[in-house]
Amino acid sequence: MSSLLVHLGSVLADVLAPSPTGRPGNGGYGGLNNPPPQAPDGLSVIAEQWISWAKWGCLLCGALGFLVCGAMMTVGRRNRSHLAGEGAAGIPWTIAGLSLGALAVPLAIEIMSASGSGG
Template structure:
């Protein structure tokens, strides 16, 4: 009797499956937007590359300047290197992460 009650309760609480959904379609660019999107993404990659190089130059300069009698400046420069690397890593993974989020 108890087993029948448990099974009946589970069946009553089970959500309905609903309609069968169509497969997730691949992303398609609107007509005429391919070239513009590729140009925009290319500019973004180039700007991130320049920002990464400048970030490393700033960190290296702080470490060089802070070597003598300004050790906190050298420490701040060394602490900035992982942040520059993390930013560049996130930028390089951006397309993959966005693809996973949308799938």
């Protein structure tokens, strides 16, 4: 049992050892590298179109979210202060959703770059 743990420890040390080139994915155990992302042939145009459609949908939902928040605040102004409060509380969520939609691609690229996989 202890020899198995020693072997496992040496294998993990080999896999997690820093790269002599300073780049992540030094080959590790079995020579497996960490290549950057690469779109299959012809798929990058379709993927960009889907992302642009999703961003447009996010923009539409954000605009509708602000309209609904404003309507709730307007209707709840008199004798329905709870509704006005709910509308006001929805504004930060709408801003957060729009911000995340706007930063989705740059954030994903940055996370992949930080892991050594991004291009």
